[in-house]
Every structure is written in C-alpha cells, then in structure tokens.
Amino acid sequence: MKKLLLLIAIAGFTFGCNNSGSQSNSTDTSAASRPATTDTSSAAAKPALKDGLMTLRGGKMMVVRNNAWVALDSAVTCSNGRKVTVDGQVSKGNKTRKLEEGMMIDKDGQITDKDGKPVDTTGWD
Numbered sequence: 001m002k003k004l005l006l007l008i009a010i011a012g013f014t015f016g017c018n019n020s021g022s023q024s025n026s027t028d029t030s031a032a033s034r035p036a037t038t039d040t041s042s043a044a045a046k047p048a049l050k051d052g053l054m055t056l057r058g059g060k061m062m063v064v065r066n067n068a069w070v071a072l073d074s075a076v077t078c079s080n081g082r083k084v085t086v087d088g089q090v091s092k093g094n095k096t097r098k099l100e101e102g103m104m105i106d107k108d109g110q111i112t113d114k115d116g117k118p119v120d121t122t123g124w125d
Contacts, residue, residue, distance in 0.1 A: 052107030056088040056099040078109030082124070092124050 049064040054072060056062075061072035061084060075085045082092045088099040090111065099105065102114030111119040 050106065053104060054084055054106070055104040056101055059087070059101075061086050061088055061099075076107075078105065078107055080109035082109040095124055 049067050049069075051064055051066070053064045054061055054076070055069075057069075062069045063072045063076070064070075072084070072086050075083055077083050080092075082090055082105070084090050084105055090097050090099060090105060092109075099111070100114070103111065103119070104114075104116075105111045111121060113119055
C-alpha cells in the first residue's frame with residue numbers, strides 16, 4: 001500500500017512539473033512571436049491638462065485650451081480677482097508680482113512654483 005501511494009505521489013509530482021513547464025513554454029513562444037510594442041502606459045497615465053491653467057515659458061504666458069498649450073493673447077482675470085497679463089505680471093488691487101519661469105496660475109488664481117508647490121500669497125486677499 002505504501003509503495004502504491006509513493007508511486008502515485010511521484011507520478012503526480014512528475015506530471016505536475018511537466019504540465020507547468022509546458023505552459024510556460026507555450027507562453028514564452030507566444031510572447032516571442034508577438035511584435036514589440038511601445039510603452040504607452042506613461043502617456044495613458046498622464047492626466048489631462050485643466051483648461052485655463054497658465055504658465056510662464058520663455059518670457060510669455062501660455063494657457064491650456066483644449067488640452068494644448070497656446071500663447072495667452074490678452075490679459076485674463078481669474079475667479080478670485082487676480083489679473084494675469086501676457087508678460088507674466090499678476091496683480092490684485094495694488095499688489096503686483098512677476099511670475100518666474102515655470103510658475104503656474106490656474107483660472108481660480110492659485111499660484112504654484114515650478115515644482116508644483118503652492119506659493120504663499122498672504123496679503124493678497
């Protein structure tokens with residue numbers, strides 16, 4: 001009886017090892033026969049740009065319209081009252097600030113630095 005159980009266990013182990021080996025070989029050959037594809041996961045994971053987002057590039061303001069950057073053609077007033085000019089001047093009341101290269105401001109008037117961190121705007125509101 002023990003010999004029969006041992007024989008069944010060995011046969012099962014051998015069959016199990018051979019079965020998984022054939023599966024990996026079939027998977028490997030099908031993967032090798034597929035053409036190489038470019039990795040688009042980073043492009044797909046990239047979030048869509050918000051319309052109205054503005055940044056200073058090359059000394060002029062750029063704004064997102066229809067998910068593409070275009071040059072700002074006239075001054076824009078944000079929803080919080082900040083006015084953004086085509087050369088990167090941001091003003092509200094009697095306070096004025098020149099944006100630095102890479103800084104951004106959204107249509108709500110929230111300013112971020114080139115690293116995406118919010119800029120302290122105390123005294124503006």
